Amino acid sequence: MSQQQENVKIAGCSFSVHPMSDDFKEKIKGALEKIDTSKVWMNTDEVTTTVRGDIEHVFDVTRAVFLRVAETGVHTALNATFSVGCPGDSEGDQYTGHKEKPENGLWDLDQYTGAKFSLYPMGGGNYMDVIYKGIERMKESGIEVSEAHYATKLSGDTNTMFKGLEEVFSDTEKSGSSHTVMTVAMSANSPSQERGNK
């Protein structure tokens, strides 16, 4: 299939999930076993896990890993860098063009989370406008939004937040940003959270 026919840029995410408990290995392994990763390319090394594929599948797998670890109840942190259009990106490890919808579900899982995200539309242009528009859309999606240094702070339902973040990321890419990066830090079940799970 030619590049033109395909017409889909490979997206990806490099993430790490941190269950803060002595049995962190079992918690991560247990989460991964329950997740459908058949629609992404996936690789784990000592620092992060990388998933590559269509934007919707990349977000679906990352969301499911975080939810599966967080539902064990331990304090869980996720750090994720989503990327599409990186000029240094290899052509390998592609896995795009799936017609199927993501399969991981878990949409009925109530999980409160605090988060910070930053959007980096690379390659020049009036990128601050894209960022401010993205922040407005997060507010409209029902997530509490506040300012922080170097990031926008979010709090609310994990699934709603992931949907909003995926929308921001997709819209930035569609708006003409040739290389879009979004970083997300999430923290669930934190002892310092003011609100617990609903």
Next chain:
Amino acid sequence: MSQQQENVKIAGCSFSVHPMSDDFKEKIKGALEKIDTSKVWMNTDEVTTTVRGDIEHVFDVTRAVFLRVAETGVHTALNATFSVGCPGDSEGDQYTGHKEKPENGLWDLDQYTGAKFSLYPMGGGNYMDVIYKGIERMKESGIEVSEAHYATKLSGDTNTMFKGLEEVFSDTEKSGSSHTVMTVAMSANSPSQERGNK
């Protein structure tokens, strides 16, 4: 003091450190108590800790927090976003212009770590050249360097790595990047690491 006299852009870092153990709270608290934070502005919320000040002090405090947690021996992850020149940055929370050198020391602490870093010189220009130059400098500093999706993989001594990362960050800023962002993920004492501490 006027902006012109000061002539120092406020740098900062938003980071989270994750000791993967049941007593994670005690480990973080214990680390923070041993660290000199008198030369940075510092604030912790439920998602990250933010430090602001001169580049050398910001890197020194972040390095010391990671080393102090990692030296307890538990699997420890650090996720950090360094930033300087963000157009949306507030003028508050400044703490720059210290003549003193950073005080946290710990340079004799041998701690192997795996890491991934990405450099985002924002606002256009031939930024890939800056990134490739930065990667070459990391190699010259004695750190093992390899390619990864969306990042450059590093492994070696934590102190050497931090020195290299600070150099890359400073050089990018000095080279004319009006807004420079660098993300770093580090993992020490990982059970999946091939090499242990020396």
